[in-house]
Amino acid sequence: MATKASHIPRQKGETLHDGFLRHAGFKWAKIAGGLSLIVIVAYLLIDVTPRHNGGSWYGYTLGTIGLGLILWLTMLGVRKRKMTDGRWSLKAWTSAHVYLGLSLIVIGTMHTGFQLGWNVHTLAWALMMLVILSGMYGIWMYATLPQALSNNREEMTQGQMLDGLRAIDRQLHDAAQPLNPEQAALVRMSLEEDPFGGGLWARLTGRYRNCATLAAQTGMRRWTGSQPDTGNDPLERVDALLEKKQALLAQLRRHLRLRALLEIWLYVHVPATFALLAALTAHIISVFFYW
Amino acid sequence: MSFEIRQISTTADGREIVRSAANEKTQISIGRSSENDIHLQDLAVDPMHAEIEQLGKRRIRVRATGTLGFDVDGKPTLDAEIDAGKGAELRFGGHRITVSPGDEAGVVLTVQRVEAVSDASEEKDEVRSFSLAGTMLGKRPLAWGLALFVLLAFLAVPITSYLLRPAEDTRNIYEVMKQKGPGEDHVFGDASWSSGPLSKAHHALEGKCESCHEKAFVSVRDTACKTCHEKVHDHAPIERIRKAPGDMGLGRQVLASVGEMFGRPGVGACATCHIEHEGAGPMLATPQAFCTDCHSSLSERLTDTKIGDASDFGEAHPEFRPMVQVTPGKHPRFDRVSLAQKPTDDSGLKFPHDVHLSKTGGVAQMGRRLSGEYGFGDALACSDCHKPTSDGVRFEPVDMQRDCQMCHSLGFEMVDGTTRTLRHGQPDQVIADLRAYYRSTGPAVPIQLGGMSRRRPGNYADGKVHHAYFGAVAARPNGADAAIAAVFSKGGACYDCHTITPPGVADNANWAVLPVHQTSRFFTKGWFDHKAHDTEDCESCHSAPTSKLATDLLLPDLKSCRDCHGGENSNTDVPSGCALCHSYHMGDGAPWVSNAGVARPRTRAQ
Numbered sequence: 001m002a003t004k005a006s007h008i009p010r011q012k013g014e015t016l017h018d019g020f021l022r023h024a025g026f027k028w029a030k031i032a033g034g035l036s037l038i039v040i041v042a043y044l045l046i047d048v049t050p051r052h053n054g055g056s057w058y059g060y061t062l063g064t065i066g067l068g069l070i071l072w073l074t075m076l077g078v079r080k081r082k083m084t085d086g087r088w089s090l091k092a093w094t095s096a097h098v099y100l101g102l103s104l105i106v107i108g109t110m111h112t113g114f115q116l117g118w119n120v121h122t123l124a125w126a127l128m129m130l131v132i133l134s135g136m137y138g139i140w141m142y143a144t145l146p147q148a149l150s151n152n153r154e155e156m157t158q159g160q161m162l163d164g165l166r167a168i169d170r171q172l173h174d175a176a177q178p179l180n181p182e183q184a185a186l187v188r189m190s191l192e193e194d195p196f197g198g199g200l201w202a203r204l205t206g207r208y209r210n211c212a213t214l215a216a217q218t219g220m221r222r223w224t225g226s227q228p229d230t231g232n233d234p235l236e237r238v239d240a241l242l243e244k245k246q247a248l249l250a251q252l253r254r255h256l257r258l259r260a261l262l263e264i265w266l267y268v269h270v271p272a273t274f275a276l277l278a279a280l281t282a283h284i285i286s287v288f289f290y291w
Numbered sequence: 292m293s294f295e296i297r298q299i300s301t302t303a304d305g306r307e308i309v310r311s312a313a314n315e316k317t318q319i320s321i322g323r324s325s326e327n328d329i330h331l332q333d334l335a336v337d338p339m340h341a342e343i344e345q346l347g348k349r350r351i352r353v354r355a356t357g358t359l360g361f362d363v364d365g366k367p368t369l370d371a372e373i374d375a376g377k378g379a380e381l382r383f384g385g386h387r388i389t390v391s392p393g394d395e396a397g398v399v400l401t402v403q404r405v406e407a408v409s410d411a412s413e414e415k416d417e418v419r420s421f422s423l424a425g426t427m428l429g430k431r432p433l434a435w436g437l438a439l440f441v442l443l444a445f446l447a448v449p450i451t452s453y454l455l456r457p458a459e460d461t462r463n464i465y466e467v468m469k470q471k472g473p474g475e476d477h478v479f480g481d482a483s484w485s486s487g488p489l490s491k492a493h494h495a496l497e498g499k500c501e502s503c504h505e506k507a508f509v510s511v512r513d514t515a516c517k518t519c520h521e522k523v524h525d526h527a528p529i530e531r532i533r534k535a536p537g538d539m540g541l542g543r544q545v546l547a548s549v550g551e552m553f554g555r556p557g558v559g560a561c562a563t564c565h566i567e568h569e570g571a572g573p574m575l576a577t578p579q580a581f582c583t584d585c586h587s588s589l590s591e592r593l594t595d596t597k598i599g600d601a602s603d604f605g606e607a608h609p610e611f612r613p614m615v616q617v618t619p620g621k622h623p624r625f626d627r628v629s630l631a632q633k634p635t636d637d638s639g640l641k642f643p644h645d646v647h648l649s650k651t652g653g654v655a656q657m658g659r660r661l662s663g664e665y666g667f668g669d670a671l672a673c674s675d676c677h678k679p680t681s682d683g684v685r686f687e688p689v690d691m692q693r694d695c696q697m698c699h700s701l702g703f704e705m706v707d708g709t710t711r712t713l714r715h716g717q718p719d720q721v722i723a724d725l726r727a728y729y730r731s732t733g734p735a736v737p738i739q740l741g742g743m744s745r746r747r748p749g750n751y752a753d754g755k756v757h758h759a760y761f762g763a764v765a766a767r768p769n770g771a772d773a774a775i776a777a778v779f780s781k782g783g784a785c786y787d788c789h790t791i792t793p794p795g796v797a798d799n800a801n802w803a804v805l806p807v808h809q810t811s812r813f814f815t816k817g818w819f820d821h822k823a824h825d826t827e828d829c830e831s832c833h834s835a836p837t838s839k840l841a842t843d844l845l846l847p848d849l850k851s852c853r854d855c856h857g858g859e860n861s862n863t864d865v866p867s868g869c870a871l872c873h874s875y876h877m878g879d880g881a882p883w884v885s886n887a888g889v890a891r892p893r894t895r896a897q
Contacts, residue, residue, distance in 0.1 A: 046542070047580070049578040049580040049581065050566055050569065050575045050577075050578045051569070051575075053486070053569075054486070055486075056546075057542035057543050057545060057546035058542060060546060061542070115486070115487055115569075115570075117485075117486070117487055117488070118483075119482075119483050119484065119485055119486060119487075120445040120483045120484060121486055123441070123445070123483075158417060158421050159417060162411065162415065162417065162420075165411045166409070166411050166412045169408055169409035169411050169412050170408055170409075170412070172409070173332070173334065173408045173409065174332070176334050177323060177332055177334070179334075180338070181337050181338070181357075181359070184323070184334040184335075185334075187334055188334045188335060190409075191334070191408065191409035191410065192409065192410050193410055194410045194411075195410070195411050196415070196420045196421075196425060199426055200423070200426045200427050203423065203426055255421075256421065259421060259422065259423070260423050260426075263422060263423045264423060266430060267423065267427065267430055267433065270430045270433075270434055271430060271433035271434040271436075271437050272437070273434070274434035274435065274437060274438040275434075275437035275438050275440075275441050277438060278437070278438040278439070278440075278441035278442045278445075278446075279441050279445065281442065281446065282441060282442065282445035282446040285446060285450075286445070286446070286449070286481075286483075286484040287484075287486075288508055289450070289453075289484070289504075289507050289508055290481070290484055290500050290504035290507075291504070291508060291509065291510035291511070291555065
């Protein structure tokens with residue numbers, strides 16, 4: 001993964017994969033860090049009377065820089081749909097997006113002069129922070145989850161996972177034909193369970209309290225538990241199949257959970273960005289409306 | 292009479308295979324069990340689920356044998372008669388059986404599995420199923436929804452409300468302040484635009500933004516402030532104020548020029564110095580920088596100014612120029628003289644502070660003797676003679692009767708235990724009183740002249756006494772002149788403290804005393820409050836114990852004040868901005884009343 005420190009010294013001219021975080025020797029990290037440092041030092045040195053706020057000349061300067069940055073950062077959504085390479089490759093763009101986005105924490109907060117309250121101005125600041133924090137979470141997930149995702153898949157594609165489940169379902173269906181209606185109902189419960197169901201919370205936590213397959217197997221054990229395994233009892237076969245299905249479901253659900261953790265930040269990052277653009281509009285117009 | 296059972300199955304590539312079988316029975320069974328005529332491999336179907344009986348040529352009856360029913364054309368039932376000629380659709384679990392008429396008198400039952408074996412086996416959109424998209428609202432509707440909400444709540448609502456407010460809002464701020472509660476506010480939703488709470492003084496205007504922000508996109512004007520603050524003095528003529536500011540630095544200059552471009556009033560406007568929405572509590576005192584923008588180098592731009600340049604009390608402030616009495620008398624002359632020139636202040640009095648404050652000598656001794664009556668200590672202290680004003684800001688003029696007369700008695704006769712005194716402040720009355728005294732009283736009567744005893748002639752000595760006495764009686768009124776001269780001359784009661792002009796000098800017909808004016812306030816351009824300094828000894832600022840002359844000006848100089856006071860951002864005991872001593876709007880009563888109401892400037896500690 002991109003953030004993993006490479007301990008093999010790189011030869012000159014050797015090209016290894018460089019993630020967007022390490023892009024061009026942390027060029028954008030340095031630029032953004034320098035910018036933040038300048039902003040903080042200037043904040044401390046410039047004597048704004050009576051105290052720092054968005055309406056001082058320094059406040060307006062930071063506000064303008066911040067607005068420009070936010071608009072440019074938003075453009076990643078447009079830019080990522082057109083891949084090009086070179087100096088302004090998508091990777092370079094993403095690297096700049098991440099580090100300049102982080103520098104907005106400093107620029108935006110210094111712009112407020114730490115004067116926060118229950119108003120549209122602080123709403124804009126809070127939304128900006130939400131966007132940045134969700135982005136930080138996203139980077140963290142991108143850095144840590146793919147390895148776990150790959151380990152869990154065990155060389156299977158998503159399609160193969162689903163096909164495996166379907167195969168077990170078919171076998172279950174066939175094996176359950178001789179069962180009495182009560183037992184058949186249990187098997188049907190498992191068959192009719194949506195492997196992708198359970199809702200957002202179950203996806204994120206990986207806990208499926210109402211797992212029908214588990215319930216079916218528990219129910220099935222009422223009959224199989226007290227009988228010796230004779231080897232040709234259809235109930236035993238169904239029981240074994242349910243167990244196999246459970247294992248497959250567990251793998252699928254781990255996969256879904258990792259993917260959910262990988263994706264969820266964008267459901268905050270993108271809508272909060274749009275809300276931020278709206279709040280910024282209201283912030284700027286209102287400031288000059290009641291100048 | 293027969294049934295034709297067609298089983299339709301679908302291959303993996305979607306091709307349909309139809310297998311047809313005729314059944315000659317009049318009653319056939321349907322179920323999961325393999326012995327049924329129609330065997331449905333469907334867990335939703337009972338092993339023996341239903342029976343179909345042929346009633347007539349085209350009529351059949353379908354009857355559930357167990358408790359589980361079936362659907363006929365979508366309607367659940369346990370028993371149904373069906374006209375095969377009209378056709379029907381039966382549903383058993385995941386299977387559909389279509390009833391249709393056969394060739395002759397037969398009924399065709401077309402059996403097809405219509406539901407997948409399991410949920411997982413149904414067709415799934417892989418991209419969607421494996422992502423979060425299926426479990427929550429999409430990013431796009433979420434984004435637009437949130438953005439729209441913010442724009443509506445924080446922009447559309449307040450602006451619409453602002454535009455729809457009563458066109459003729461004739462309320463002035465006093466009326467607005469009287470109205471309580473948000474219901475009275477004419478504009479709804481603009482409270483969310485406030486960048487911070489208003490100061491204490493303007494608290495009643497909270498939420499009533501349009502009281503000050505009178506027009507959209509027009510910055511707050513002085514007219515809004517002057518609705519209430521009618522009597523505020525201008526600091527200086529506006530033309531001079533405009534010329535006064537010096538170099539403000541590039542940043543502020545750019546901001547000012549941008550503001551000017553958009554019609555924002557610049558230097559001299561109320562809002563330039565008085566900044567609102569900076570938090571509840573007292574309004575922030577105007578910072579030093581707002582004064583020093585102009586005053587640090589005012590003389591460079593307003594060359595005719597009489598005011599010295601000042602940029603910081605601790606570092607660059609002109610020496611004090613107190614208003615001192617240069618010439619005393621009936622028509623005194625006052626002048627502002629820098630303390631650097633060691634000015635004197637002549638009130639017309641003679642008074643050696645050192646003698647009075649000495650720990651030894653006659654004054655101290657007299658004080659000790661009178662301590663029971665007047666509460667003096669071992670020696671006299673400042674407060675024995677100087678009385679503060681009721682507000683404690685400064686001191687009342689020294690009053691002879693109250694502050695001096697306990698020692699400097701003007702008594703001249705005792706009548707039945709009451710001391711008659713000369714009238715202070717009225718020299719003519721003093722002269723008249725002394726003349727009357729000598730006229731109305733005689734010398735003491737010798738003892739041998741008293742009594743009614745008969746005297747024998749030849750007693751010469753008695754005759755001498757008699758003559759001497761009556762001679763003295765006759766000459767007594769003439770003694771007044773000498774006494775009057777003595778009172779007004781050196782060694783007399785008046786002369787010790789006052790400047791006396793004898794009769795005949797300067798057109799005086801009589802003895803005259805130079806009128807006394809005690810200066811009550813030396814600093815006329817800045818505040819000074821003694822009460823704020825009551826933790827200090829008088830001597831730490833006023834070197835009275837060593838002063839020999841009343842004309843000594845005992846004011847502390849700039850250097851002395853700087854022992855404690857420094858500029859606004861200094862590390863001194865009392866960081867002091869300009870506003871601690873000076874008032875921008877001199878109409879507030881300055882410098883004649885206390886500045887207790889004037890906010891203290893911000894200090895570092897705050």
